[in-house]
Amino acid sequence: MKALQIARRRPRPGEAGSAAAAWPRKLLTGVVAALLASGAAALAYRAATGPGAAAPPVQRKPDPQVSVTVAQRTDLPIRVLAEGHVTPLNQVDLRPEVSGTVKQVHFREGEEVRAGQLLFTLDASEAEAQLARARAGAAQAQAQVQEAVREHERSIQLGRANFISASAVDTAAGKVQSLRAVLDAANAEVQSARLAVERMRIAAPINGRAGRLNVHPGSLAQPTAQAPLVTLVQFDVMGVDFSIPEADLPALLAAASARQTRIRLQGADGSTPEGRLVLIGNAVNPATGTIDVRAEFPNKDRKLWPGAFVRVSLEAGMERGAVVLPMNTVLEGPQGRFVFVIRQDGAVKQMPVKLARMQDRMAVVEGLRGGEPVVAQGARDLRDGAHVRVVGEGPQ
Structure with a gap:
């Protein structure tokens, strides 16, 4: 009740006016201060984000590092590496000229026979x-x-x-x-x-190695039989059949005409026997774009066997002023093969090239003059016009 009485007490004369005047002044001062603070903040925000505001500094990505090589122009032997198969140059399927019963066989399977040696006697x-x-x-x-x-x-x-x-x-x-x-x-x-x-005495027509024997004493030998009596293969000289790209055909023809071809085998034991070109095919295979070639090789040591897989190295003269690069410098994209050439301003330019052939772990290309600095390593992530930093030389 005392508190209530205090609340209901009337102000004294002069006290009500001073209190009423003080309260609006304080309130107005607070509102003005708040408005000034918010305005200052808005002005600061506009100054920081407005059109005239200075952009924050952006850190530039460092230029990619690459190594460089130089496109070399040199005189290079035209060497084509190919894969081929050994084929006999002289093979005979021996058959009787007249029908008769085999009376005697005068040799053993797999034996070396001489021309004129008696092989079969018929009744x-x-x-x-x-x-x-x-x-x-x-x-x-x-x-x-x-x-x-x-x-x-x-x-x-x-x-x-x-x-x-x-x-x-x-x-x-x-x-x-x-x-x-x-x-x-x-x-x-x-x-x-x-x-x-x-004709009842059948002799070997050539020197060769006898294969599987298909008749025995008592068998009926007939000229029309499906299987021959035996097959003889001459081993002293063997042929190798392989194919080369049609792009190399003009060089091969020119070298063959000038007798400048050189053919070697790359043996598994490191040997490189040399042979002789005996045939250039008369038509290009339209499906593969290649032409058939045959060479003959001496085979006195009997290392070449019919049907065996071999690697062939064919040299067909000399190419003057060929441009060569390491193999890893030539890249391939949707538009074909290309290299990155470094310009004077440090940027790279994508240059299309044509791969003529691969030789001695180098790429023989067309489309460069020679002497251009070419990106050797670090080209996988580059784009045309990108700036690079050269940090070393690649393989030459």
Whole structure:
């Protein structure tokens, strides 16, 4: 109640005016201070973010580091590396010329044979009987001719003595000619029968290595059989078939005409036997863009076997002023192959190139003059026009 009485107490004279005047002044002062503070903050924000405000400093990304090499122009042998297969230059599938039963085999499978060596003997009993009959027929015809000759000689003498007519003499002469024709036919029969007997002995036509034997004593050998008696392959000299890109064909033809080709094999044991070019194909394969080539190599040590895979190195003359680069400098994109050339201002320029061939771990290219600085390492993430910092030299 005391507190309530205090609250209800009327102000004293002069006290109410001073309190009422003090309160608005304090409130106004606070509001003005707040407005001034907020205005100052807004002005500061506008100054910091407005069009005339200074942008904050941006840190520049460092230029990528690259190593550089120089495109070299040099005289380079035209060397083409290819993969090929060994093929025999002389191979014979041995078959009988006449049918007959195999009587004897005179060699073993896988054996080296010489030309003229007897390999098979067929049963020649029937052929020998025919030869005997032919010889008998020829002997009979010979006797008849001799008798006709004697009769002709007697008829000539009798004709001179006018004991027989001239027509009888002519008849005797015609008989001699007829019997001589019969004798010629009989001798031909003898020759044919003799050949039939000789064909029962089958000899090797070439020096070579015998393969798998497909008949044995007692087998029937026929000229029309699907499998040959045996296959002989000459091993002294072997061929190698391979193909080269059609772009290298003009150089190969020019080198072959000037007898400047050089062909070597790259043996697994490090050997590099040298061979001789024997064939350049007569058509380019449109599916692969290549042309077939064949070379021959001596094979006295028997290291080359038919069907084996080999690597071939073909040199076809000299290319003057070829531009070469390390292989890793040539990149490939949607528009083809290219390199990054460093300009004088430190920026790179994407230069399209054509890859002529790969040789000795170097790329032979077209599209550069030679002497241009080319990015060797660090080119994978570059873009055309990018600035770079050279930190070293790449492989030369």
